[in-house]
Amino acid sequence: MQxxxxxxxxxxxxxxxxxxxxxxxxxxATSGGLTLRPHTKTHxxxxxxxxxxxxxxxxxxCAKVSEAEVFADxxxxxxxxxxxxNPFSATRVMALMDRVKLSLAVDHPKVAEQWSEAMCACNRxxxxxxKVDVGYQRCGIAPEMxxxxxxxxxxxxxxxxRLRGLLSHAGQSYDVGSAEELxxxxxNEAETLRALADGARQAGVKIDEISVGxxxxxxxxxxxxxxxxxxxxxxxxxxxxxVAIGSASLDDCALSVMATVVSKPASNRIVLDCGSxxxxxxxxxxxxxxVGYGAVFATLDExxxxxxxxxxxxxxxxxxxxxxxxxxxxxPGDRVRVLPNHSCVVSNLVDAVQLVDxxxxxxxxxxxxxxxxx
Ligand SMILES: Cc1ncc(COP(=O)(O)O)c(C=O)c1O
Numbered sequence: 001m002q003x004x005x006x007x008x009x010x011x012x013x014x015x016x017x018x019x020x021x022x023x024x025x026x027x028x029a030t031s032g033g034l035t036l037r038p039h040t041k042t043h044x045x046x047x048x049x050x051x052x053x054x055x056x057x058x059x060x061x062c063a064k065v066s067e068a069e070v071f072a073d074x075x076x077x078x079x080x081x082x083x084x085x086n087p088f089s090a091t092r093v094m095a096l097m098d099r100v101k102l103s104l105a106v107d108h109p110k111v112a113e114q115w116s117e118a119m120c121a122c123n124r125x126x127x128x129x130x131k132v133d134v135g136y137q138r139c140g141i142a143p144e145m146x147x148x149x150x151x152x153x154x155x156x157x158x159x160x161x162r163l164r165g166l167l168s169h170a171g172q173s174y175d176v177g178s179a180e181e182l183x184x185x186x187x188n189e190a191e192t193l194r195a196l197a198d199g200a201r202q203a204g205v206k207i208d209e210i211s212v213g214x215x216x217x218x219x220x221x222x223x224x225x226x227x228x229x230x231x232x233x234x235x236x237x238x239x240x241x242x243v244a245i246g247s248a249s250l251d252d253c254a255l256s257v258m259a260t261v262v263s264k265p266a267s268n269r270i271v272l273d274c275g276s277x278x279x280x281x282x283x284x285x286x287x288x289x290x291v292g293y294g295a296v297f298a299t300l301d302e303x304x305x306x307x308x309x310x311x312x313x314x315x316x317x318x319x320x321x322x323x324x325x326x327x328x329x330x331x332p333g334d335r336v337r338v339l340p341n342h343s344c345v346v347s348n349l350v351d352a353v354q355l356v357d358x359x360x361x362x363x364x365x366x367x368x369x370x371x372x373x374x
């Protein structure tokens with residue numbers, strides 16, 4: 001089937017770029033002596049996860065229990081949840097533990113104690129990693145040595161829990177202003193975790209794993225000593241924000257949205273059939289903050305976006321493109337491609353993506369874990 005036979009909007013995945021991205025990140029991790037455990041929140045597809053595993057990934061990450069259930073159903077046997085899963089989900093977590101090697105993150109004493117109680121009640125052992133805040137100020141224990149080591153020691157005393165090590169996500173890497181600042185984020189993350197691991201070991205706490213993960217810092221983290229695992233997710237597709245950060249080029253971006261011009265109210269304004277229910281309202285991140293809700297390629301073949309076509313407004317099903325300094329030759333019925341600001345949230349909005357090679361649709365891939373947020 002050809003792209004032109006499909007109705008729009010459609011999320012397209014360039015197979016060549018996807019496979020190249022999977023292989024490149026695996027090589028980065030392997031050459032740095034680290035294992036790769038991709039975060040599957042980006043693609044939410046067991047098929048793609050299996051391609052990552054075939055290339056050498058040790059296991060996968062999911063954020064939520066329902067995502068993990070989908071990947072477990074598909075036969076994936078090693079799943080890490082680098083998320084502060086609440087023990088409310090203990091029954092489902094235990095059911096998963098019957099089927100897969102499972103580990104999750106803890107960063108709060110009460111939560112760790114509740115997991116301990118839940119595991120003791122059924123005589124089980126849950127692998128946990130302590131999440132450390134390396135500057136993103138989202139989740140994680142503060143890396144202040146005395147308190148952090150006290151927390152780690154406490155976790156080791158809790159029956160039913162087996163402490164595997166430390167885990168972090170340097171999400172602040174998406175908001176840096178320069179390549180130097182990005183390098184400093186990666187370095188600081190590694191130094192913080194190394195120091196904490198040393199301090200913990202001196203206090204008699206066994207730290208077997210030090211796991212870091214963000215696409216923006218992955219290449220830099222790979223050469224840091226003592227880290228054991230990389231958990232990037234976005235790298236399979238990349239997106240406009242990653243290009244603005246410098247972690248990918250336009251030619252690496254595997255996900256785009258094929259859309260149709262559905263209206264042309266003025267020579268300098270057209271409307272695409274992809275609104276916030278396709279592109280999401282995520283704005284761009286990165287050193288040179290991208291304008292609007294996606295980069296528009298004026299034809300399906302175009303290799304570079306037309307910067308004069310700016311998606312300035314979204315309604316749910318309308319993408320309003322304002323033409324900067326002039327008119328556009330695009331007319332209703334014409335097709336364009338849009339590179340979204342943030343690919344992970346786009347793939348969560350569709351039941352299936354089209355795996356393509358140029359204009360040829362190779363396969364329609366169902367996104368089995370899409371919408372799995374519980
Ligand atoms: C805990 C955790 N690990 C890994 C990742 C993957 O990072 P990225 O999206 O930069 O690939 C994320 C992303 O949100 C995350 O929250």
